[in-house]
Amino acid sequence: MAATSQKPTNKHKLLNRVKVWDLPTRIFHWLLVTLVVVSFITVKIGGNAMVYHLISGYIILALLFFRITWGFFGSRSSRFASFVCFPPAVLRYAAGLLKRGSPRYLGHNPLGGWSIIAMLLVLLVQSGTGLFANDDIFTEGPLAHLVSKSTSDWLTRVHRLNSDVIVILVIIHVVAVTYYLLVKRDNLIRPMITGFKMWAGRADPAGGNSWKAIGLALLCALAVYVIVR
Numbered sequence: 001m002a003a004t005s006q007k008p009t010n011k012h013k014l015l016n017r018v019k020v021w022d023l024p025t026r027i028f029h030w031l032l033v034t035l036v037v038v039s040f041i042t043v044k045i046g047g048n049a050m051v052y053h054l055i056s057g058y059i060i061l062a063l064l065f066f067r068i069t070w071g072f073f074g075s076r077s078s079r080f081a082s083f084v085c086f087p088p089a090v091l092r093y094a095a096g097l098l099k100r101g102s103p104r105y106l107g108h109n110p111l112g113g114w115s116i117i118a119m120l121l122v123l124l125v126q127s128g129t130g131l132f133a134n135d136d137i138f139t140e141g142p143l144a145h146l147v148s149k150s151t152s153d154w155l156t157r158v159h160r161l162n163s164d165v166i167v168i169l170v171i172i173h174v175v176a177v178t179y180y181l182l183v184k185r186d187n188l189i190r191p192m193i194t195g196f197k198m199w200a201g202r203a204d205p206a207g208g209n210s211w212k213a214i215g216l217a218l219l220c221a222l223a224v225y226v227i228v229r
Contacts, residue, residue: 015198020106020191022075022208024217028067029192035060036123036166043163050139054130058224061127064120065220066213073216075208077106083113090114104186106199115173122165129159131228142228 035056042053071080085093093110096102103109108116132147133156134140144152180186191197195206 015200017196018199019195019206020077020197021195022206024213025078026192028063032063057127057130058228062220062224064124066217069216075206077206083108085110119169126162129155133159
């Protein structure tokens with residue numbers, strides 16, 4: 001399903017307040033941001049702070065499981081089918097990104113959609129390798145005992161290198177959001193806080209069943225608990 005888009009319109013045209021992001025998606029986003037920051041801070045501190053590093057990693061893994069399932073069963077704008085476009089569409093959008101009059105998207109634009117996929121993948125790698133990692137002192141992942149020391153050391157190196165990839169993606173994300181805010185006059189931050197976006201013309205509001213989200217979140221948390229216990 002194609003993402004909802006529109007050409008920039010006259011500023012005097014009536015704008016409608018449209019629900020674009022459901023509450024579970026917004027909670028996921030800001031909780032993930034917070035926990036990624038906690039993970040980076042605690043690993044820099046080391047020592048006893050590594051307990052909190054492990055806990056934040058477990059919660060991040062549960063959040064990723066939730067977002068993946070919500071990408072299939074969640075509200076319209078949160079589903080992968082609504083924002084993951086084929087490469088030609090992404091290339092066309094990228095080619096016109098710096099031009100005036102490029103289309104606006106109610107949810108994720110074609111480039112933004114793939115940036116979400118990239119972030120989910122690198123965070124899955126980070127969480128997954130962390131389960132088997134060790135610091136050669138007193139902290140190791142809950143599954144490190146299932147692999148050899150050499151394998152654990154290799155996964156630890158991947159874990160450390162992948163953290164740099166996360167930093168790069170976060171910087172790109174912040175720069176992109178700032179560019180849209182200051183240059184294209186498209187505030188992407190407010191809708192992720194309030195859930196609503198001002199939109200010219202009509203658009204179907206995002207749905208999303210909160211009870212379904214709670215059930216999926218509990219199942220994802222249980223899955224991580226079974227993995228790490």
